[in-house]
Amino acid sequence: MLKTEQAASLPAAQAETTPSRRHSGEWWIEQIIRGAGLSTIFIIGLIFLFLLREGLPAFVRISPLNLLGVRWYPIEELYGLLPLLVGSLLVTVGAVVIAVPLGLITAIYLGEIAPLWQRELLKPLIEVLAGIPSIVLGFLGWVALAPLVQQAGAPTGLTAFTGALILAYMSLPTIISISEDALYAVPKEYRDASLAIGATEWQTIWRVVVPAARSGIVIATVLGIGRAIGETMAVMMVTGNAANIPSLATGMFFQPVRTMTATIAAEMGEVAQGSLHYQALFAIGIVLFLLTFAINSLASMLIGGGKQQRSSQL
Amino acid sequence: MSSDVLDKRELNTPETGGPKSKIEVNDFNFFYGTFQALYDLTLPIYERHITALIGPSGCGKSTFLRALNRMNDTVIGARAEGEVLLNGQDIYAPNVDVTDLRQRVGMVFQRPNPFPQSIYDNVAFGPRVLGRPKARDLAEIVESSLADAALWDEVKDRLDASALTLNPGQQQRLCIARTLAVRPEVILMDEPCSALDPVATLHVEDLMRRLSAQYTIVIVTHNMQQAARASDYTGFFWLGKLVEYRRTPELFATPKEALTEAYISGRQG
Ligand SMILES: Nc1ncnc2c1ncn2[C@@H]1O[C@H](COP(=O)(O)OP(=O)(O)OP(=O)(O)O)[C@@H](O)[C@H]1O
Numbered sequence: 258m259l260k261t262e263q264a265a266s267l268p269a270a271q272a273e274t275t276p277s278r279r280h281s282g283e284w285w286i287e288q289i290i291r292g293a294g295l296s297t298i299f300i301i302g303l304i305f306l307f308l309l310r311e312g313l314p315a316f317v318r319i320s321p322l323n324l325l326g327v328r329w330y331p332i333e334e335l336y337g338l339l340p341l342l343v344g345s346l347l348v349t350v351g352a353v354v355i356a357v358p359l360g361l362i363t364a365i366y367l368g369e370i371a372p373l374w375q376r377e378l379l380k381p382l383i384e385v386l387a388g389i390p391s392i393v394l395g396f397l398g399w400v401a402l403a404p405l406v407q408q409a410g411a412p413t414g415l416t417a418f419t420g421a422l423i424l425a426y427m428s429l430p431t432i433i434s435i436s437e438d439a440l441y442a443v444p445k446e447y448r449d450a451s452l453a454i455g456a457t458e459w460q461t462i463w464r465v466v467v468p469a470a471r472s473g474i475v476i477a478t479v480l481g482i483g484r485a486i487g488e489t490m491a492v493m494m495v496t497g498n499a500a501n502i503p504s505l506a507t508g509m510f511f512q513p514v515r516t517m518t519a520t521i522a523a524e525m526g527e528v529a530q531g532s533l534h535y536q537a538l539f540a541i542g543i544v545l546f547l548l549t550f551a552i553n554s555l556a557s558m559l560i561g562g563g564k565q566q567r568s569s570q571l
Numbered sequence: 572m573s574s575d576v577l578d579k580r581e582l583n584t585p586e587t588g589g590p591k592s593k594i595e596v597n598d599f600n601f602f603y604g605t606f607q608a609l610y611d612l613t614l615p616i617y618e619r620h621i622t623a624l625i626g627p628s629g630c631g632k633s634t635f636l637r638a639l640n641r642m643n644d645t646v647i648g649a650r651a652e653g654e655v656l657l658n659g660q661d662i663y664a665p666n667v668d669v670t671d672l673r674q675r676v677g678m679v680f681q682r683p684n685p686f687p688q689s690i691y692d693n694v695a696f697g698p699r700v701l702g703r704p705k706a707r708d709l710a711e712i713v714e715s716s717l718a719d720a721a722l723w724d725e726v727k728d729r730l731d732a733s734a735l736t737l738n739p740g741q742q743q744r745l746c747i748a749r750t751l752a753v754r755p756e757v758i759l760m761d762e763p764c765s766a767l768d769p770v771a772t773l774h775v776e777d778l779m780r781r782l783s784a785q786y787t788i789v790i791v792t793h794n795m796q797q798a799a800r801a802s803d804y805t806g807f808f809w810l811g812k813l814v815e816y817r818r819t820p821e822l823f824a825t826p827k828e829a830l831t832e833a834y835i836s837g838r839q840g
């Protein structure tokens with residue numbers, strides 16, 4: 258969302274600063290750039306409108322009580338979104354809790370501690386990790402990870418925890434490489450100041466470098482979460498696809514769940530266009546859209562604060 | 572050259588009732604890989620006085636300064652030979668705790684480099700990393716350090732504001748306060764005023780003068796007037812060697828070496 262704003266406002270700003278005396282070739286280039294920027298906004302608008310048109314009726318036709326119910330069972334016209342929300346939440350939060358500390362620690366190791374040869378070996382490997390198709394990871398999770406989780410004592414291997422592990426694995430490369438860039442960008446002057454006071458290497462990293470890289474680390478986390486929330490196939494394969502709210506008693510994370518994305522993917526093929534079930538699936542889409550929008554806005558607020566701090570120094 | 576650089580009588584060393592030396596540098600050589608940056612340095616740094624280091628760009632002033640608190644340790648391939656005695660103890664001895672050394676020999680840098688944190692947290696940083704001071708003690712240390720750095724009155728109402736909201740002169744004094752907060756014995760300053768305007772520069776010089784009652788100060792400067800007005804002793808470096816090292820008024824009034832004379836007159840004129 259941030260990106261499209263920039264693309265659209267850039268050419269406009271240029272047009273203001275330089276008046277008519279410019280080449281016609283340049284005028285065309287400007288129009289093309291402007292068109293590209295505006296079309297992005299236009300397309301996003303269209304997608305949103307379509308989503309609203311198909312999904313909003315569900316909120317009218319299905320009673321709020323039903324929507325807030327604890328059962329998603331379309332055959333009996335039960336459209337409770339809660340189990341799906343809880344499923345997505347468990348898997349996503351689980352993934353974040355696993356991936357953010359792990360990613361940050363790995364980034365710190367790579368950027369601050371590892372000798373050069375290790376860094377040069379590990380960085381490309383992490384890029385490769387990012388390139389593995391999610392379906393391959395899902396397959397691995399199903400074949401290799403799920404049995405392990407079951408052996409560890411869960412009633413079944415296909416659980417929210419298994420999904421969270423796979424998602425964490427998928428978002429790690431993003432979190433690591435963006436956090437590492439952010440740590441790398443911290444001016445050497447800060448490290449020098451800290452060391453010159455008598456702080457140890459570790460105190461310098463933890464109390465000076467990491468806080469100074471905060472905004473970059475937030476971006477890394479959000480992009481990681483973004484990937485986790487939106488991911489469908491791999492999660493569908495390893496979470497067991499049970500659309501019920503896991504009970505607290507037996508450990509929520511170690512029971513099968515179903516996420517919002519998995520529900521849409523699994524049921525889209527079998528619904529009649531325009532039916533109530535069809536509209537309910539689009540309603541899930543709207544909820545997902547609002548969620549990601551909220552997370553992105555929160556992130557740009559957090560990042561905005563950090564940026565202001567930094568730019569006032571330059 | 573090196574034998575008459577250090578005319579002890581002229582420097583008023585303890586033998587003649589002058590100041591005591593805080594740091595003794597003996598036959599010190601410094602290398603970046605195969606490149607030798609400092610040659611056979613031998614000089615005392617006097618306690619509770621201000622010593623200025625002058626010389627053309629690249630002559631090794633910063634290298635020498637950073638050798639005094641071992642900040643050069645962070646440079647890969649850097650190597651030191653010879654002795655640097657702080658209170659008689661060699662800081663390059665194998666059993667020396669570098670963090671402890673750096674607490675005792677603080678450093679202020681060329682560009683003001685406060686952390687992107689609050690004013691309070693900047694000053695509290697040192698005491699916090701060195702131990703776990705009680706909140707009340709910490710508040711006292713922060714106040715006294717800021718007061719000693721002549722900044723307290725300007726910031727006492729906004730200790731929670733980001734340090735980056737201060738102007739460069741205030742930021743540099745904040746960095747001095749941050750250094751003072753760990754109660755160092757020596758303060759090294761590498762061109763501390765080069766990023767400041769003339770008024771802020773005079774402010775810092777004033778401050779140095781007052782601090783020299785308690786602290787031993789070594790300052791690198793490109794500004795001849797600053798060395799002349801703000802220091803007690805001046806060392807002139809040339810291509811990694813110490814050419815002349817004397818009391819400041821004498822070095823500027825009657826330089827012994829032709830090189831020194833050429834340098835200071837070139838810069839003054
Ligand atoms: N990290 C380093 N690695 C290799 N050589 C270095 C390094 N730092 C400095 N040097 C070299 O050592 C010599 C002395 O540098 P130094 O920074 O001490 O000079 P200076 O007198 O402080 O100069 P200036 O007045 O420009 O600050 C120079 O030739 C410089 O190129």
Ligand SMILES: [Mg+2]
Nearest residue numbers: 632633634761
């Ligand atoms: Mg220098």
